[in-house]
Amino acid sequence: MLNTPFGTIKITADGIMLEYEAIPFCCQVRSVVSKPLAGCYRITVPNENYRMIRCELEWNCSPIENTGSSGERYLCSEFVKDAVVLTIGAGDEMLDFETVRLDNGIEYICSPSVDKVMFGVSWTTDHEGQFDIRTQLATDLY
Numbered sequence: 001m002l003n004t005p006f007g008t009i010k011i012t013a014d015g016i017m018l019e020y021e022a023i024p025f026c027c028q029v030r031s032v033v034s035k036p037l038a039g040c041y042r043i044t045v046p047n048e049n050y051r052m053i054r055c056e057l058e059w060n061c062s063p064i065e066n067t068g069s070s071g072e073r074y075l076c077s078e079f080v081k082d083a084v085v086l087t088i089g090a091g092d093e094m095l096d097f098e099t100v101r102l103d104n105g106i107e108y109i110c111s112p113s114v115d116k117v118m119f120g121v122s123w124t125t126d127h128e129g130q131f132d133i134r135t136q137l138a139t140d141l142y
Contacts, residue, residue, distance in 0.1 A: 002041060004123055005084050007060040013050035027138040040122040040138045047114045055088055055119040056105030068101050073142045075099045077106050085127040089120035089139025
C-alpha cells in the first residue's frame with residue numbers, strides 16, 4: 001500500500017480491493033526536476049474484465065475537498081491543505097474508457113477492450129500556491 005501525507009492509496013475493481021505495486025516515477029519536467037516532489041508514483045492495473053477501476057484515498061485525517069482539474073487527455077483529483085498537495089491523475093477523453101472524479105480519488109469506467117489502466121500519484125510538502133502545478137505535471141500520464 002502506498003502511504004501519502006493524507007492517507008493510504010487503495011485500488012478497487014468492481015468493489016473488490018486489489019493488490020498493486022506503486023512504481024517510483026522520475027518526472028523529467030523542468031519545474032519538477034528543479035524543485036523535486038516528496039513522492040511520485042505510477043500504478044498500473046491490469047483489466048481482467050472489470051467495469052470500474054478506482055484509485056482512492058483512505059483518509060488518515062478529516063476529508064479534504066477535491067479541487068481537481070483537467071487538461072488535454074488528463075483528469076486529476078487534487079487535495080490541498082496548508083503547504084501539502086496530493087494529486088491523483090488519470091487519462092481522460094479516450095474512446096475505450098470514461099474517467100470520473102470522485103470525492104476521494106478517480107475512477108475509470110472501462111470498455112471490454114481496455115487491457116490496463118494507469119494512475120499517477122504525487123505529492124509535495126512545499127506547495128507554493130495555485131500556480132505551483134508540479135504534482136499535476138508529474139501525474140499527467142500523456
